[in-house]
Amino acid sequence: MCTLEKRGQLFLLKLTGDGEHRLNPTLLDSITSAITQIRSDPSSSQSVLITTSHGKFFSNGYDLALADSDPSLRVVMDSKLRSLVADLISLPMPTIAAVTGHASAAGFVLAMSHDYVLMRRDRGFLYMSELDIELVIPPWFAAMIRMKIGSPAARRDVMLTAEKVTAERGLEMGIVDSSYGSAAETVEGAVRLGEELVRRGVDGHVYGGMREALLKQVLHTIGSNESVSNRMRNSGSKL
Numbered sequence: 001m002c003t004l005e006k007r008g009q010l011f012l013l014k015l016t017g018d019g020e021h022r023l024n025p026t027l028l029d030s031i032t033s034a035i036t037q038i039r040s041d042p043s044s045s046q047s048v049l050i051t052t053s054h055g056k057f058f059s060n061g062y063d064l065a066l067a068d069s070d071p072s073l074r075v076v077m078d079s080k081l082r083s084l085v086a087d088l089i090s091l092p093m094p095t096i097a098a099v100t101g102h103a104s105a106a107g108f109v110l111a112m113s114h115d116y117v118l119m120r121r122d123r124g125f126l127y128m129s130e131l132d133i134e135l136v137i138p139p140w141f142a143a144m145i146r147m148k149i150g151s152p153a154a155r156r157d158v159m160l161t162a163e164k165v166t167a168e169r170g171l172e173m174g175i176v177d178s179s180y181g182s183a184a185e186t187v188e189g190a191v192r193l194g195e196e197l198v199r200r201g202v203d204g205h206v207y208g209g210m211r212e213a214l215l216k217q218v219l220h221t222i223g224s225n226e227s228v229s230n231r232m233r234n235s236g237s238k239l
């Protein structure tokens with residue numbers, strides 16, 4: 001589950017508990033509900049969202065054990081995450097992921113769905129695990145990676161070698177914007193950045209519209225008939 005706290009013009013969304021924060025339908029619904037609450041706040045267009053987590057993991061991706069118990073949930077989880085990412089892209093405010101633990105596969109994509117990625121350097125990595133678990137990456141994941149990781153060499157290392165990217169390596173690749181010595185320092189850094197963004201006084205609706213234009217191809221792929229949900233339904237993928 002997650003909690004939502006408002007500090008002035010900052011919204012802090014935290015994935016709670018010490019588990020892996022697997023993206024199952026319950027957690028995805030909880031996050032989506034928080035985003036809906038943020039969007040409905042009268043001050044949303046003058047605010048900033050910070051997403052972080054408790055414990056060792058930011059998110060370890062889809063709940064594969066749950067999907068193994070009920071294969072129909074694979075499609076449900078993908079549909080819910082695609083909807084959540086589309087909501088983040090259209091949200092009328094800047095967004096910051098304060099990655100205080102491991103972010104793997106769909107959890108990595110969730111972090112990259114934010115405008116800024118801040119990460120602790122003493123623990124944790126960013127990891128597209130699909131190569132190691134013998135799973136072809138979904139087209140919309142690939143679209144997000146192409147948009148968010150500028151260097152072809154960095155994209156190769158993330159996708160085709162399944163590199164476990166530390167904060168310092170993420171800075172070199174241009175994935176991570178800044179790194180910190182602990183989880184607490186990472187969140188503090190996110191709060192400072194959020195406050196700086198609020199002080200700029202940018203109209204959130206204009207900001208969100210520009211982000212949607214920038215990520216138009218990602219949104220198109222999310223909504224495409226070639227979506228991973230259809231492929232999963234037809235192929236029995238273990239995503």
